[in-house]
Amino acid sequence: MNIDKNHLCHPENYTRGRREPITYLVIHYVGALGNARENARYYGSRGGIGASAHYFVDHGPGASVWQSVPEGHTAWHCGRSDRKYKHPKCRNVNSIGIEMCCHKDKSGAWYFDPETVDRTVELALDIMERYHIPVGNVLRHYDVTGKVCPAPFVEDARAWLRFKQRLEEDPMTEEKVQAIAAEEAAKRAAAERKAAVSNWAAESWAKAKKKGVFDGTAPQSPMTREQAASVLDRLGLLN
Ligand SMILES: [Zn+2]
Known part of the structure; x- marks a missing residue:
């Protein structure tokens, strides 16, 4: 992933260092128009803003992930x-904050470009892997404080669930795909063998089916006592 670090955050907008290990990832939207670079430049250009984040993500060409606060420092997000x-444990001191850039549609509702979502997924998976953050610890700002942020993921909870689902998916390696396919093929072959009549029994099986002793399915399945009783009865041996 191409992460641009040319406009790091002004040091007055965050706390140096961390008092707790990183265990949470918090997703935001910028709530204003402007791309990742413009946001990174803004937070880097002056102190006294009173807010900050570790990353800004947009959908633009080239570098679309901009680092603002380095991960080892406490951003105010x-x-x-x-x-x-709202949340009992997640705080600035133990979390990384990602700001997603957004757009407004004609009705005035905020939305994310699909590319921005894709890149945020990629960045989130990378952070989760490096700090061993489980998907349950990936939160919306809303989940932490109740603020309607990121609006597109609060106003449409399904979009948030779909985003989280993508973090849960283990990206499958070709090796894994092959292994799962091979396992399925082996199971199918075993089921087919079970469904087929052995050569030595083929003639008797055909006769039994013709006489209505069996219905002709599952020739290699074991028989229970009640099934045996029923077969003997059908043959008239119990009268
Ligand atoms: Zn937020």
Whole structure:
């Protein structure tokens, strides 16, 4: 992944270092128009903004992931001055914050470009792998504080679930694809063998089917006592 680090955040907009290990990933939307580079430049150009994030992601050509705050520092992306959190544990100090750039449609609703979502998925999977963050610890800003952020993932919870689903999917290697396919083929072959009549029994099986002793299916399945009783009865041996 191509991550541009040319406009790192102004040091007055975040806390240096971390007091806790990174265990959460928090997703945001910028809530304003402007691409990742413009946002990174803005947060890098001045102090006193009182907010920050580790990454900005957009859909543009070239570098579309911009680092703002380095991961080892505490960005100010999901804090609450009144401490009234929805989430019991996730805080700025133990999380990485990703800001997704967005657009507005004609009705005025915010939406993400699919490319922005794709790149955020890629970035999130990379961060999750490096810090061993489970998918359950990937949250919306909304889940942490109740703020409607990222709006496209709060107003449409299905979009958020679909995003999370993509983080759950183990990207399949060709090796894994082959292994699963081979396992399925072996199971099918075993089922076919079970469904076929052995040569030595073919004649008797045909007769039994013709007489209505068996219905002609599952020739190699074992028979229970009740089935045996029923067969003997059908042959008139119990009268
Ligand atoms: Zn947010």
